[in-house]
Amino acid sequence: MVELKNASFRYRDTEEGVQDISLSVYPGTCVVFTGVSGCGKTTVTRMINGLAPAYYPGDRSGTIAIDGKNIDDIPVWQIGETVGSVFQDPKSQFFSSELNGEVAFACENYGFDRDEILRRTDRAITVMELEAIRNRPLDVISSGEKQRTAIASVYALQPKIFVCDEPTANLDQEGIEQLKRTFAKLKAAGHTLIIAEHRIAWLNGIADRYLYIANGRIIAQYTPAEINAISNRKRREMGLRVSVPIQIPNLPEPNAAQPARIRTKLLCCHRGQNRIWTDLNFVAHAGYVTALTGINGAGKTTLALVLSGLAPYNSGTIYLNEEKADAARLRKAVYYCSNDTGTQFFTDSVSEELLLNLERNAETLNAARGILKRMRLYNVKDSHPAVLSGGQKQRLAIACGLLSGRDILIFDEPTSGLDGANMRLIAAELKSAACNGKTVVVISHDAELISACCDFRIHLGTRITD
Amino acid sequence: MRLEPFAVPVKLWAFCCVLIAVLLTRNGILTWTLTLFALAYTAMQRRWSIVLSYGSFYALLGCLLYAIRFHQLKMALFSEFHLILFWTLSPIAVVSWDLIKTPPGELSAFLSRMKTPTPVILGLLVIFRFFPTMKAEVAAVIQSMRNRGLTAPAFLLRRPLESLEFILVPLLLRCLQIADQLSVSAVARGAERPGTRGSYFGNTRLSGRDWAMISIWSAVTVIFLIVGDVRSWSN
Amino acid sequence: MNQQLKKWTIRDVITTVLLSMLLIAIQLIVNLICMANDFVSMVLSIGFTMFICAPIYFLMISRINKRFVTMIYMMILGIVFLLMGNWYLLPYFILTGLICEWILWKPGSTEDPKRLTIVWTLVSLLYNGVNLLPIWFFWDTYYAFAKSSGMQQSYIDAYVRYYTAPGWILFILIFTSAAGLLGSFMGRRLIRKHFKKAGVL
Structure with a gap:
C-alpha cells in the first residue's frame, strides 16, 4: 500500500513541482493521474519511486509511506525492489542489445545468484509474452515489444507496485493494445498500478480511480463511471482526452480521378529482402487533410519519407501537380515532420528555429509571430528549443512545417503523447493550413485527431491498388 | 571438435x-x-x-x-x-x-566475477550500446537537416562552421538526453545497490x-x- | 563542498562514457579517411579532428564538472588503440591524461574556460603521437621491407619528411595547436550559445 500525506516537491532552482498531494493506493488497485502536460503528474510518480529527490534534485516535504515504511528511511535502490518503474521511451533505456540480457539487468544489479536470475528472467519473458522475440536484436523490435521488454526487466524483480510515467507516449496503436493486455494481467495477478497518462482511453476497464491534477495539485477524483460521464465540453475545458476508446471515423479515400497535388503510380519499395509495399497508388489533394493509417510495419513512415524525397524507392513514379518529380524537387515541395523531436532542432531559440533557412522579410516575420501566438509558443520565443516541454517541442516542430512555405506537409504521428488540449490545438492548425490551400497528410492512429481534422483516409496494408 | x-x-x-x-x-x-x-x-x-x-x-x-x-x-x-x-x-x-x-553480457559476467564495481560494468555496457544508438541518432539528425534544406552543397560550402554546429548541437543534446534516460533507468533498477553484481551469463x-x-x-x-x-x- | 570534489554518480559515469565514445569515434573515423593521403594524414588530420571534437570535450567537462573526466576519456582512447595493436598509445595517453588532470586539479578549474582551452590545445598537440609513435615503433620493420623491395633511400625517407624536416615539424606543431585553440573557442561559443541556454550545464 502506498500512502502520501501532504506530500510536496519542488525541483531545485525552479518553481515547478507539486503541492499537498494526499492519497492512499490500496494493494491490487489501479490509480491513474491525468491532466494537461506540465501539470505535475510525472512528479507524483517520481516521488513514489523515490527518484525525486534521489535522482531529480529538489525539496520534498510531507510523508510518503510504502507498506507502512517511511520512504525517507529506504535507500532508493531498495525502493526499486517494491516499486518498479516504467518510463516513456523504452528504446533509450536499454543496457543490452538482446532480450535476455536486458530482462536480467535489474536482477543482476540486485546481485541474485545465477540460478535465481535465470529463473526470474525466464518467467518474466513468459509472462510478458516475449518468447517469440528472444533471439532478435532489441533495436529492430516494435515499440510495443520494447516497452514490454522494459516492463519485463522490472517484473523480474517481482515488485508489488508498478509506477508508470506515460508508458504509451512512444507507442503505436498495436503497442498500446498489447500494453493494455499486459497491465490487465499484472492487475489480475494482484500488482498495484500507478499510472500517469494523457491517453487514458486504453485504461478503460483497468483503472479503478482517476485523479485529475492541475497546477501541481489534485483537483478532482473520479471513478471510471464518473470520468466516462464527463461531457465533451467539460472535457475540452479540462484539456483531457476521451476516457473510452473511440473508433477511427469512416472517411472516404481521396478521389484518384481528380487532378492531385501529389500522386504516386505503381510505387514499389524494398529494404533488403523485405518488400515494404508494391504497386502503391497514393493520392492527396490540396485543401484537404488526408489521414494515412495502417497496421504497424505497413510502411507508413517509409512512404512519408519517400514522398518527401528523403528515402529512395525501387520503382514507380511520383507526380507533383501531375508532373514527374525527382527527389530533389520533392524535397523543395514537401515537408516531413517526424514525431521524434529529439533531433529536429538546430538553433538556440524558438523564433530562430522557425526562421531557419527562410528569407527574413516583413511577411515571414509576421507569419512567424502569428504562428507562435496561435501555437502558444510566443512566451517562450526566446528560449532554447531544448528546454521546451514535450508538447511544446511537438508544437514547434509542427509550426516549422507550417511556416516552411512548402505546399505539401506530412506529419508523422503528431499527437502521440500529447494531452487533449494540445491535440485539439494541432488539429485546428492542420485544418486551417488545409483551408489555406496546403496539402496536409497526417500519419496517425489517434482517433480523436482524425475525427477532429481529417477529410480523407488512406489505409495502408489493405493494398491501395487500382 | x-x-x-x-x-x-x-x-x-x-x-x-x-x-x-x-x-x-x-x-x-x-x-x-x-x-x-x-x-x-x-x-x-x-x-x-x-x-x-x-x-x-x-x-x-x-x-x-x-x-x-x-x-x-x-x-x-x-x-x-x-x-x-x-x-x-x-x-x-x-x-x-x-x-x-x-x-556484452558475458564480458560483464566475467567482470562481476572479478568483483568489479557496478558503475564500471555499466560503463562497459554503455560502450556496447553506443554504436547501435548513435547510428540511429546520426541518421535522424542528417534526415532532419535534409528535410530543412540544410545539406545543400551550396549551403555547406558557404557556411561550413554553421553546418558543423547544426550537426553537433542536436547530436550532443540528444547524447546528454540519452545518458540521462539511461541513468534514470539504471538507478530505478537498483544500479546504486552496493556490493557485487550478479550475472545472467557465463x-x-x-x-x-x-x-x-x-x-x-x-x-x-x-x-x-x-x-x-x-x-x-x-x- | 566544491562541485568538482563530489562523488561520481551513475549519471556521471554514463555521460562520460557516451561522450568519450563519441569523441573517439569521430577521431578514428576522420583519421582513417585521412589515411588515404600522406600529407592530409600526417599534417592536417589531427588538426581537423581536434577542431571538430573541441566542443564535445568542453561540453563533457562542463557537464560533469568533476575530476578524472579527462583521465577516463584518455584511458578509453588508449584501450581502443591497444585493441588495434598500438599498445604503446595506452601508456602514452594515460600520461597525457595525468598531465591534463594536473592542470585541472585545482577546484573550480573545470569551470575555467582558459584552463580548458590550455588543456585541449595541449591534447591536440600530444595527439600527434597517434601518427608519430607507430612510425617510431615500426620503422625497422618497414625499413627492412622497403630495402628488400628495392625502394630508393630517397623514396623511403620522403615518407617521413613531415616528421624530419624542421620546417614541417614546426608547421605541424603550429597547425594542430592552432586548430585545437580555435576549436576551443568554438567550444566556448557553443557552450555559451547553446548548452548554458538549453539548461544542460
Missing part, C-alpha cells in the same frame, strides 16, 4: 599472447603465421563473419605487399608504411575483433577445451618468438 565460443579468460589470454608476440618480434612480416592461427581460432568459435571479412582484407593486404616487394608497385593512396603496419598488427586486430564481438568454470586453447596459444607464442627473432631494444 565442438565449434563454440571460448570463455572470456581464454580470449583475454589470447590477446595477451598476440600482443607480446608482436611487441617482441623483429620479424614483422612473419606475423602472418599468427594471423592465420588467429583466424583459425575465430573459425573454431564459428565467427564466420570475422574469418570472411578480415580474411579477404588480409588477402588484399598480402597481394599489395607482394606487388610492392616483387613488382615495384608504388601506392598512390595510403602508403607502403600503413600496409606494413596493418600487416604486422593483424593478429592483434583479429583477436581483438573476436574479443569485442563477445556478447559458466564460472573453464572447460577442458578452454584450457587446451590457453596452452595452445602459449605454445604458439613461444614458438613464434623462437623462430621470429626477439627484438633487441638496445639499438
Whole structure:
C-alpha cells in the first residue's frame, strides 16, 4: 500500500513541482493521474519511486509511506525492489542489445545468484509474452515489444507496485493494445498500478480511480463511471482526452480521378529482402487533410519519407501537380515532420528555429509571430528549443512545417503523447493550413485527431491498388 | 571438435599472447603465421563473419605487399608504411575483433566475477550500446537537416562552421538526453545497490577445451618468438 | 563542498562514457579517411579532428564538472588503440591524461574556460603521437621491407619528411595547436550559445 500525506516537491532552482498531494493506493488497485502536460503528474510518480529527490534534485516535504515504511528511511535502490518503474521511451533505456540480457539487468544489479536470475528472467519473458522475440536484436523490435521488454526487466524483480510515467507516449496503436493486455494481467495477478497518462482511453476497464491534477495539485477524483460521464465540453475545458476508446471515423479515400497535388503510380519499395509495399497508388489533394493509417510495419513512415524525397524507392513514379518529380524537387515541395523531436532542432531559440533557412522579410516575420501566438509558443520565443516541454517541442516542430512555405506537409504521428488540449490545438492548425490551400497528410492512429481534422483516409496494408 | 565460443579468460589470454608476440618480434612480416592461427581460432568459435571479412582484407593486404616487394608497385593512396603496419598488427586486430564481438553480457559476467564495481560494468555496457544508438541518432539528425534544406552543397560550402554546429548541437543534446534516460533507468533498477553484481551469463568454470586453447596459444607464442627473432631494444 | 570534489554518480559515469565514445569515434573515423593521403594524414588530420571534437570535450567537462573526466576519456582512447595493436598509445595517453588532470586539479578549474582551452590545445598537440609513435615503433620493420623491395633511400625517407624536416615539424606543431585553440573557442561559443541556454550545464 502506498500512502502520501501532504506530500510536496519542488525541483531545485525552479518553481515547478507539486503541492499537498494526499492519497492512499490500496494493494491490487489501479490509480491513474491525468491532466494537461506540465501539470505535475510525472512528479507524483517520481516521488513514489523515490527518484525525486534521489535522482531529480529538489525539496520534498510531507510523508510518503510504502507498506507502512517511511520512504525517507529506504535507500532508493531498495525502493526499486517494491516499486518498479516504467518510463516513456523504452528504446533509450536499454543496457543490452538482446532480450535476455536486458530482462536480467535489474536482477543482476540486485546481485541474485545465477540460478535465481535465470529463473526470474525466464518467467518474466513468459509472462510478458516475449518468447517469440528472444533471439532478435532489441533495436529492430516494435515499440510495443520494447516497452514490454522494459516492463519485463522490472517484473523480474517481482515488485508489488508498478509506477508508470506515460508508458504509451512512444507507442503505436498495436503497442498500446498489447500494453493494455499486459497491465490487465499484472492487475489480475494482484500488482498495484500507478499510472500517469494523457491517453487514458486504453485504461478503460483497468483503472479503478482517476485523479485529475492541475497546477501541481489534485483537483478532482473520479471513478471510471464518473470520468466516462464527463461531457465533451467539460472535457475540452479540462484539456483531457476521451476516457473510452473511440473508433477511427469512416472517411472516404481521396478521389484518384481528380487532378492531385501529389500522386504516386505503381510505387514499389524494398529494404533488403523485405518488400515494404508494391504497386502503391497514393493520392492527396490540396485543401484537404488526408489521414494515412495502417497496421504497424505497413510502411507508413517509409512512404512519408519517400514522398518527401528523403528515402529512395525501387520503382514507380511520383507526380507533383501531375508532373514527374525527382527527389530533389520533392524535397523543395514537401515537408516531413517526424514525431521524434529529439533531433529536429538546430538553433538556440524558438523564433530562430522557425526562421531557419527562410528569407527574413516583413511577411515571414509576421507569419512567424502569428504562428507562435496561435501555437502558444510566443512566451517562450526566446528560449532554447531544448528546454521546451514535450508538447511544446511537438508544437514547434509542427509550426516549422507550417511556416516552411512548402505546399505539401506530412506529419508523422503528431499527437502521440500529447494531452487533449494540445491535440485539439494541432488539429485546428492542420485544418486551417488545409483551408489555406496546403496539402496536409497526417500519419496517425489517434482517433480523436482524425475525427477532429481529417477529410480523407488512406489505409495502408489493405493494398491501395487500382 | 565442438565449434563454440571460448570463455572470456581464454580470449583475454589470447590477446595477451598476440600482443607480446608482436611487441617482441623483429620479424614483422612473419606475423602472418599468427594471423592465420588467429583466424583459425575465430573459425573454431564459428565467427564466420570475422574469418570472411578480415580474411579477404588480409588477402588484399598480402597481394599489395607482394606487388610492392616483387613488382615495384608504388601506392598512390595510403602508403607502403600503413600496409606494413596493418600487416604486422593483424593478429592483434583479429583477436581483438573476436574479443569485442563477445556478447556484452558475458564480458560483464566475467567482470562481476572479478568483483568489479557496478558503475564500471555499466560503463562497459554503455560502450556496447553506443554504436547501435548513435547510428540511429546520426541518421535522424542528417534526415532532419535534409528535410530543412540544410545539406545543400551550396549551403555547406558557404557556411561550413554553421553546418558543423547544426550537426553537433542536436547530436550532443540528444547524447546528454540519452545518458540521462539511461541513468534514470539504471538507478530505478537498483544500479546504486552496493556490493557485487550478479550475472545472467557465463559458466564460472573453464572447460577442458578452454584450457587446451590457453596452452595452445602459449605454445604458439613461444614458438613464434623462437623462430621470429626477439627484438633487441638496445639499438 | 566544491562541485568538482563530489562523488561520481551513475549519471556521471554514463555521460562520460557516451561522450568519450563519441569523441573517439569521430577521431578514428576522420583519421582513417585521412589515411588515404600522406600529407592530409600526417599534417592536417589531427588538426581537423581536434577542431571538430573541441566542443564535445568542453561540453563533457562542463557537464560533469568533476575530476578524472579527462583521465577516463584518455584511458578509453588508449584501450581502443591497444585493441588495434598500438599498445604503446595506452601508456602514452594515460600520461597525457595525468598531465591534463594536473592542470585541472585545482577546484573550480573545470569551470575555467582558459584552463580548458590550455588543456585541449595541449591534447591536440600530444595527439600527434597517434601518427608519430607507430612510425617510431615500426620503422625497422618497414625499413627492412622497403630495402628488400628495392625502394630508393630517397623514396623511403620522403615518407617521413613531415616528421624530419624542421620546417614541417614546426608547421605541424603550429597547425594542430592552432586548430585545437580555435576549436576551443568554438567550444566556448557553443557552450555559451547553446548548452548554458538549453539548461544542460
